[in-house]
Amino acid sequence: MIRISWDIDSKRWYHHEQNVMVVWGAADDPLPFSPSLKKDFSFTLKKNDFNKAGPIIGILTSSKKNLPFIGNIDTFIRLTRYVHEQGGLAVVFSAMDVSLSSIHGYTLSPGDSKWRRVKIPPPDFVYNRIPYHKDEASQEFQSLIAWLDNFSIRYFNHCFFSKWQTYLIMNDNPYLQRFLPETMRLSSKQQLRDFLNEHNQIMIKPCAKSKGKGIFSLEWKQDGTISYKSNNGIAYTHLDHLWSIIHNRKDLIMQPFVKRKQYHARPFDYRILVQKLEEDWHVTGYGIRCTGRSRLTTHVPSGGKLLPAETAPLDMKIIRRMSSEIGKALDRATGPIGEFSIDLGVDSENRYWIFEINSKPMVFDENDIQKKSIERWYQQILWMTGFAASDIKGPSPTHTIVKGG
Template sequence: MTYVDLKNHTGPLIGILAGRGKHQSIIGNGPFFRELQREIIKNGGISVVFTPEDIKETTIAGVIYTPELDKWTAITCPIPHIVFNRVPTRKIESTESFKEAFQFFQNRNIPFFNPRFLDKFTLFEMLSHDSILQSFLPMTIKITERDSLFRFLERYKTIYLKPSHGAKGIGIYKLCLQKNQTVIMHSLYDEHVYKDFQAFWKEWEHPFLKKNYIAQESVKPALFEGKRYDFRILAHYTEKGFQVTGTGIRQSREQEITTHVLNGGCMIPYEGIQTEEHDQFFAMIVERAGKILTKKLGFFGEFSIDAGLSEDGKYIIYEINSKPMRFDEINIEKKRIRTLVQLFLQLAKNNCLPDNKR
């Protein structure tokens, strides 16, 4: 190991918490980490990527990216001034080593932000207690047994079934109850028809209960050029509070279940749909959601919101992501990197989280 001597380094040391793979290699979003390092160095700091298992009493072992050499170097260095949680999976976040790492930084008053992945149903419950945001949420229940799900389907006729811990549109189904009690289940690529709800439940009870699915009211969406679309809103905490960093549009193409690009959706410029009303709404929900998340779960310096517009012009909040994927819009992604690094520097300088939300 190389020991990094920071005695002559006046800038902050930013810790990026990642995970460890099967062969003890560090796993995480490497391209994202490299871009962060480039911007951090430009601002006089340096970042180290490490895992929960790498923490010692006064040092951590990790890797540092050197842009000039395009190379990662294994190092041992002091405890970071702040820690950005980018652990890539829920499974790793549920381990004792992650929980111990979180407590380690808490005990030393080291700012640790974006503390966890979000659970869809927990998120619904939190936001539904807000007097403003509750009106924008599709009705949602946790799938726990047959009868409550059937009553929910009877009420709304068309619903979505989503894994509470899912992402990227994976594992989402659309369920429709016909007048003759036939149940039609649409997936991303095909559909299944069941003679009644009992037949459907018999086949799907185990996977839905095992994977903690939720059921969500289906809202008929507004269309652009004949296809549904959603807003992807990127948000960060700044000196002015929680603010919108950028907004993108994702539109469905071959199927109507999800607009995620990885599952057949496409990207269209927000400018083609942008209105002052949209901008004001996004600013409002970002500010309120950021405050709620931070109050209930810990400080979230970055998150994204999936929102939409119904056929009758009503705004909908579908989901909040605590660890946003890369935005394909180059200008948004560049602004994201700059905004994050400014937040790193602010937290390191103050050595605390806003309102002491550690």
């Protein structure tokens, strides 16, 4: 371990171990020595066999006018504190904070736990927590990815997943095909009519939204009208009117409506967290969510309710195989992947259905899953960056577990 500190006046980092040459960051930049330790802004970092201090972890998010960064701030605090406790340095930044050979970002000051702007060399690892799809489509993001590749900086979860693309990837896998509902891109009114005629009740989902946003169901009624249900309620319409509203949408997919098992007359499904440790995929845990009253989806921010995992246990042999197959397929097609979550439904015949794969899992409300997830997250980063993981500790009990993420 080695002590470093940030000098506010010179805007530089220093180490404090005499007669030792220390480097840090992806480019192995020299870390200058100073006998003067700034105790109010100092950190203890790991040091590997090559006198490299670290790891330096960049947490990538978005910025906004008049705000240095945006996103789930509680998640950033939780991750940053954990990294600091474990002997690393975490800095939150956006693509706009990157220069030719450094990053200006924000880290928590140990003295007062306030966000302080600092400068770091190219980090050892970058964790993508950009909150909006549109920001990953920007030229700034593409330039950042090229910058990371130029310095051979390790990262995972390159971008949000498209529901349609992940369906195609999984549908190429013979084992996973059995868990996939029939899925089609919505492209014409006649196609919509035919799909409704075949299945009577269907789900419509935007390819590039998460947390249940934009999802609605359609069902033919006996009088020829269509029941339109979303988290905002139920309306009745006709096909022509419905198509006049959605015909310009190019990002919608259709699936048959799966009648899931219920708890007290409310459908429920599962959130399964899967993480990579070295080269293997592991199920970290799963939670159960049931729909809120008169709601379509089970997402907690939309009114969903948590159920204990023992309410309806899963066959973990199937889940582990499914998770491993998904991880390997995604790695090959879109890699590098380090974690994902599965939205899984089980119907009345006990058949498993994969509804969605999320590249940026939300924070789990179950404390045991959240504790294990942050340990595995950091363990994988240490393995990828060449720092010892044998002395990794659990998160402090002072960590705040919050909804969202």
